[in-house]
Amino acid sequence: xxxxxxxxxxxxxxxxxxxxxxxxxxxxxxxxxxxxxxxxxxxxxxxxxxxxxxxxxxxxxxxxxxxxxxxxxxxxxxxxxxxxxxxxxxxxxxxxxxxxxxxxxxxxxxxxxxxxxxxxxxxxxxxxxxxxxxxxxxxxxxxxxxxxxxxxxxxxxxxxxxxxxxxxxxxxxxxxxxxxxxxxxxxxxxxxxxxxxxxxxxxxxxxxxxxxxxxxxxxxxxxxxxxxxxxxxxxxxxxxxxxxxxx
Amino acid sequence: xxxxxxxxxxxxxxxxxxxxxxxxxxxxxxxxxxxxxxxxxxxxxxxxxxxxxxxxxxxxxxxxxxxxxxxxxxxxxxxxxxxxxxxxxxxxxxxxxxxxxxxxxxxxxxxxxxxxxxxxxxxxxxxxxxxxxxxxxxxxxxxxxxxxxxxxxxxxxxxxxxxxxxxxxxxxxxxxxxxxxxxxxxxxxxxxxxxxxxxxxxxxxxxxxxxxxxxxxxxxxxxxxxxxxxxxxxxxxxxxxxxxxxx
Numbered sequence: 274x275x276x277x278x279x280x281x282x283x284x285x286x287x288x289x290x291x292x293x294x295x296x297x298x299x300x301x302x303x304x305x306x307x308x309x310x311x312x313x314x315x316x317x318x319x320x321x322x323x324x325x326x327x328x329x330x331x332x333x334x335x336x337x338x339x340x341x342x343x344x345x346x347x348x349x350x351x352x353x354x355x356x357x358x359x360x361x362x363x364x365x366x367x368x369x370x371x372x373x374x375x376x377x378x379x380x381x382x383x384x385x386x387x388x389x390x391x392x393x394x395x396x397x398x399x400x401x402x403x404x405x406x407x408x409x410x411x412x413x414x415x416x417x418x419x420x421x422x423x424x425x426x427x428x429x430x431x432x433x434x435x436x437x438x439x440x441x442x443x444x445x446x447x448x449x450x451x452x453x454x455x456x457x458x459x460x461x462x463x464x465x466x467x468x469x470x471x472x473x474x475x476x477x478x479x480x481x482x483x484x485x486x487x488x489x490x491x492x493x494x495x496x497x498x499x500x501x502x503x504x505x506x507x508x509x510x511x512x513x514x515x516x517x518x519x520x
Numbered sequence: 521x522x523x524x525x526x527x528x529x530x531x532x533x534x535x536x537x538x539x540x541x542x543x544x545x546x547x548x549x550x551x552x553x554x555x556x557x558x559x560x561x562x563x564x565x566x567x568x569x570x571x572x573x574x575x576x577x578x579x580x581x582x583x584x585x586x587x588x589x590x591x592x593x594x595x596x597x598x599x600x601x602x603x604x605x606x607x608x609x610x611x612x613x614x615x616x617x618x619x620x621x622x623x624x625x626x627x628x629x630x631x632x633x634x635x636x637x638x639x640x641x642x643x644x645x646x647x648x649x650x651x652x653x654x655x656x657x658x659x660x661x662x663x664x665x666x667x668x669x670x671x672x673x674x675x676x677x678x679x680x681x682x683x684x685x686x687x688x689x690x691x692x693x694x695x696x697x698x699x700x701x702x703x704x705x706x707x708x709x710x711x712x713x714x715x716x717x718x719x720x721x722x723x724x725x726x727x728x729x730x731x732x733x734x735x736x737x738x739x740x741x742x743x744x745x746x747x748x749x750x751x752x753x754x755x756x757x758x759x760x761x762x763x764x765x766x767x
Contacts, residue, residue: 289536289678290540290543292539292540292543293537293539293540293676293677293678296537296539296675296676296677297677427704428543429540429543430540430543430544430703430704430705431536431540431703431704431705431708432704433704433707433708436704436708454726454728454731455726456677456678456728457674457677457678457679457680457683457727457728457729458677458678460680460726460727461678461680461683461708461712464711464712464715465708465711465712468711468715479701479702479707480704480707481701481703481704482704484701
């Protein structure tokens with residue numbers, strides 16, 4: 274949808290932490306993009322690209338265990354590592370495997386799945402990552418609603434990688450559509466992205482989470498998570514399940 | 521204190537909203553800098569520069585009214601305007617008047633005084649603004665504690681002007697002292713300040729609060745609030761009162 278065909282003036286807001294979400298979430302008829310670049314939302318996009326049928330995000334390990342007892346493939350990550358006894362964590366590279374095709378899987382992570390839970394009252398909730406960037410931006414533009422870019426952060430703290438992605442999306446959709454005055458958090462995110470976009474990996478060299486993952490030998494994950502457009506699927510929340518927008 | 525003479529590795533954190541303060545406020549033995557550039561903390565610095573003896577920050581209009589009945593000079597601002605019936609609001613230019621000299625005054629504002637209230641459990645709480653930038657940085661360095669730069673924001677939202685100031689302070693003190701790995705919010709603030717420092721006024725041209733103040737014909741205030749080093753006083757909280765560090 275081009276600027277010419279859209280007469281509406283819409284808002285785009287970047288929320289830097291789940292703790293701030295209630296402050297910004299005034300109009301429930303909006304699209305919330307959940308962002309957890311390292312690594313929940315990148316992993317969810319990878320899982321759909323590998324052909325999963327659906328994904329149930331759960332907030333607690335207790336819920337995850339209950340699904341596991343029912344025979345589901347269940348992933349659980351806490352503090353960047355796979356929780357013992359579960360099938361996988363939140364590494365997107367996990368899904369380079371045909372065994373996930375057509376499966377319904379379950380996932381709980383430190384930050385990302387909690388953010389999905391929080392966003393549920395919104396009229397539309399989608400999953401965003403650098404790996405589905407263009408498809409996501411197209412989807413948001415077609416929805417024609419106010420947009421909240423919800424950064425999952427790290428244990429409620431601001432983080433750089435989610436902010437850079439929010440800035441990338443905000444910049445693209447605010448160029449293409451009539452957005453009203455950008456909020457301060459949106460301006461900040463776009464400014465950050467403009468600084469970083471030539472070398473996201475380098476810019477994040479000092480960030481807390483890249484260092485955390487590097488210590489755990491997850492360089493390959495980091496590089497994957499910062500690579501644009503590996504998938505043209507937008508995972509979308511429907512009820513308590515995430516499904517592909519292509520179905 | 522130079523890098524050579526300080527062996528301690530300290531932390532500096534930027535908190536983008538009062539809502540996030542509890543997330544970052546783990547070690548109470550720290551210096552919290554309360555930042556509300558437009559305009560509470562700029563006004564407090566101006567009041568001390570004009571010779572007030574002390575300032576009592578109060579969170580509610582009810583408390584402010586009670587002080588007024590006792591004969592105090594009382595300022596009250598809500599939504600950028602002076603509340604009817606009070607002596608002044610939070611315009612720093614108010615204090616270009618000899619009548620405040622040696623007085624104890626009372627102030628309540630939309631964002632700034634609430635942030636002071638929240639910071640009270642910290643071992644040291646100080647007031648920061650561009651107008652006392654150098655004095656503030658010197659003071660923080662001498663304190664030799666972990667530092668939290670608390671942005672008052674606007675009704676719990678992130679704002680640009682407080683972030684830019686936090687970035688300026690973080691950049692200066694992290695160059696001069698041994699700070700451990702900078703947090704993501706600190707890196708973001710410094711990056712923003714680096715982008716903006718050549719023309720703070722211009723950079724803030726699109727910010728929500730500069731536009732809000734411009735609509736209210738407060739350009740002169742904005743320019744004052746963005747001017748470095750108008751005062752060498754650091755207002756410091758002692759009990760329930762703010763006093764000058766020079767007394």
